[in-house]
Amino acid sequence: MSHIREPRRIPPPLRLGIFIAEKVTGKRMEPARILSWHPKAAVSSGVLEALVSHKEKGISKRLLQLVRMQVSVMVNCSFCIDMNGKEFEKQGITTEEVEALQGRRKLEEVPSFSRRERVALQYTRELTSTPAVGNGTTIRRMKRHFDEKQFVVIVSTIAQVNYWARLIKGLGVPPAGFRPDCSL
Incomplete structure (x- = not known):
């Protein structure tokens, strides 16, 4: 409730x-x-x-899904995890990858993540942490893997999910039932 x-x-x-x-x-x-x-x-x-972008030229739906889930897990928003986790299987997100999003594995230890996914997830972690960090090395890697428009799409997705997650946590909204297994 x-x-x-x-x-x-x-x-x-x-x-x-x-x-x-x-x-x-x-x-x-x-x-x-x-x-x-x-x-x-x-x-x-x-x-x-x-x-918010759910698909964008040059960025897979999977990558954007991973970014949304990384924020949801970091902010500990069960509603967001429930909603953003509803298409794991459809996007080919594995149990091992979910463990990495939860911080139980290092991103580098999961071979199924592409380089682009790893750098986007690292940047997601940096921008979602408090205080938000803009690591120069990660930014340079982002610029190597993504053009300007893609960079904006990823950063705006990170910011948008942070907004919703913090709003929903503040209101105390429980999961809506998108997934039966949306535990934190």
């Missing part, structure tokens, strides 16, 4: 957005419902979500 309940009356434009989100996900989207207490927060969060 979340820290606060959703409002009894949700403004019609927000109800439409929630209806669409729930239709797309097939789940009750409690974060959107709770954000209805403050329509500006609900609308701005919806716009942010609409702008």
Whole structure:
């Protein structure tokens, strides 16, 4: 159960957005419902979500999925782990790779990660840590593996998932049931 309940009356434009989100996900989207207490927060969060890349030329869906999951695990957001982990199998993410995202294995010890995935995950870890770090070596590696647009897509994905994870943790929203095994 979340820290606060959703409002009894949700403004019609927000109800439409929630209806669409729930239709797309097939789940009750409690974060959107709770954000209805403050329509500006609900609308701005919806716009942010609409702008995130789930596919981009030159970046695999798998890489973006790994980045989203790395943030979700680091911030310890069970709702985010549940939602972002729903397509592991479809993206070919292995148990060994999940263990690396959880910090139980080093990224370098997992041969199935590509070089690009390793550097993107390292940068994700640096930007998600507190305080956020911009290691010059990692940035140079990112620039070797990704062009400017891809760099922006990866960094904005990291920032977007951090936003949602911290918002959802702050509201105390539990997992929505995308995966039966979404334990931390």
